[in-house]
Amino acid sequence: MSLKLYIGKNLQKAPIVAKILIAAQYTKLKLEIVEIELGKDNKTEEFKKKSPNGTIPVLEVDGKYIWESNSILKYIAKEGKVLLGENNFDCVLIAQWLDFIAQNFFIPGHPIIAHACGCGKAPSKGVRKEATEKIAAAMEIFNSHLKHYTYLVGERVSIADISLATIIESLNKKHFTDDDRSKFKSVFRLYKHVSAQPQYQTIFGNLKPKVKSTFNLEEWKRKYMNTDPRTESIPYFFEKVDRKVNVVYFCEYKYPEDCQKSFMTRNLIQGVMNRFSASTKIGFGTFVILGAEEKHTFKGMFVFESPDGEIPKIFSDVDDFEIFDWRKGDFEADKERISDFLAWDKPIDGMPFLDGKVFR
Numbered sequence: 148m149s150l151k152l153y154i155g156k157n158l159q160k161a162p163i164v165a166k167i168l169i170a171a172q173y174t175k176l177k178l179e180i181v182e183i184e185l186g187k188d189n190k191t192e193e194f195k196k197k198s199p200n201g202t203i204p205v206l207e208v209d210g211k212y213i214w215e216s217n218s219i220l221k222y223i224a225k226e227g228k229v230l231l232g233e234n235n236f237d238c239v240l241i242a243q244w245l246d247f248i249a250q251n252f253f254i255p256g257h258p259i260i261a262h263a264c265g266c267g268k269a270p271s272k273g274v275r276k277e278a279t280e281k282i283a284a285a286m287e288i289f290n291s292h293l294k295h296y297t298y299l300v301g302e303r304v305s306i307a308d309i310s311l312a313t314i315i316e317s318l319n320k321k322h323f324t325d326d327d328r329s330k331f332k333s334v335f336r337l338y339k340h341v342s343a344q345p346q347y348q349t350i351f352g353n354l355k356p357k358v359k360s361t362f363n364l365e366e367w368k369r370k371y372m373n374t375d376p377r378t379e380s381i382p383y384f385f386e387k388v389d390r391k392v393n394v395v396y397f398c399e400y401k402y403p404e405d406c407q408k409s410f411m412t413r414n415l416i417q418g419v420m421n422r423f424s425a426s427t428k429i430g431f432g433t434f435v436i437l438g439a440e441e442k443h444t445f446k447g448m449f450v451f452e453s454p455d456g457e458i459p460k461i462f463s464d465v466d467d468f469e470i471f472d473w474r475k476g477d478f479e480a481d482k483e484r485i486s487d488f489l490a491w492d493k494p495i496d497g498m499p500f501l502d503g504k505v506f507r
């Protein structure tokens with residue numbers, strides 16, 4: 148049997164796709180992933196033969212198509228004989244919760260969910276308010292039920308729990324508050340449990356197996372703080388940095404027009420560094436203030452341990468992450484730039500170096 152899943156580019160973590168990928172991990176069915184460009188590829192007549200509404204996800208099974216995400220989800224679970232309950236009654240209850248999740252949670256919450264997943268623009272105030280109310284109403288219902296039951300249905304994870312967890316995941320970072328997390332404690336208990344499973348982790352990658360870098364960050368920090376950069380610590384850095392596990396990222400402050408006094412900018416940087424401080428064990432960086440006392444900006448360079456090449460979640464989850472534009476660097480192509488961010492002795496991007504701070 149050949150299974151092909153059509154999804155939008157970079158939408159693996161969107162709930163309607165992620166739930167299917169996670170279910171496939173449980174069933175061990177192999178899915179070939181075909182990424183298409185939404186707004187273009189899904190508008191063609193050829194694609195509409197697969198999905199009449201032009202939407203993803205679409206599952207191709209030996210040349211035939213399924214185009215509603217919950218139907219795909221049920222198909223995957225049925226094929227793998229898991230995630231669908233112990234008996235017919237539970238199976239129907241699971242379908243019932245899937246309908247409720249789609250109609251009363253996902254669809255009314257969609258303006259917020261889509262924005263959080265990076266596939267929709269920010270909702271207006273009015274739209275956000277209405278969606279927030281609908282989300283809270285559905286959360287209330289999940290919570291009342293989960294006060295008394297471990298899972299939505301039965302004694303094991305089902306596709307209903309997976310579907311709910313992937314939506315909570317998308318809302319958790321930017322929408323839900325600590326108040327929500329305590330008010331809907333039972334829902335977050337289920338989310339925590341489902342999202343800790345290895346099948347879920349494979350898609351969301353929160354707990355990747357640890358690959359240790361050969362670059363000892365603590366030794367590097369000592370070296371950097373105690374030796375001359377150009378003659379000692381920079382050559383040491385490029386000799387030791389582990390190109391397989393370490394990554395380098397550059398950032399630029401998005402609002403340079405706010406930087407009018409350098410002491411205020413120094414305070415701002417100090418506050419940002421404090422809020423990122425949970426990442427000092429896995430990262431190192433420098434911020435440089437560039438320009439003149441009255442007219443300047445600041446930029447940063449960070450080195451992390453990150454086997455998947457992404458900025459670690461513990462760092463990017465901090466709200467201040469959003470006040471910067473980020474670019475992934477390259478230890479070879481950006482050697483000179485990295486060196487300048489370490490040495491603080493030359494202009495960067497044509498702007499004189501004014502001051503610097505070390506994140507360690």
Ligand SMILES: N[C@@H](CCC(=O)N[C@@H](CS)C(=O)NCC(=O)O)C(=O)O
Nearest residue numbers: 163185201202203204214215216217
């Ligand atoms: N009810 C459908 C919704 C599918 C859906 O709306 N997919 C969006 C992506 S999140 C889409 O394909 N949008 C493209 C478009 O409408 O042009 C399902 O659950 O599969």
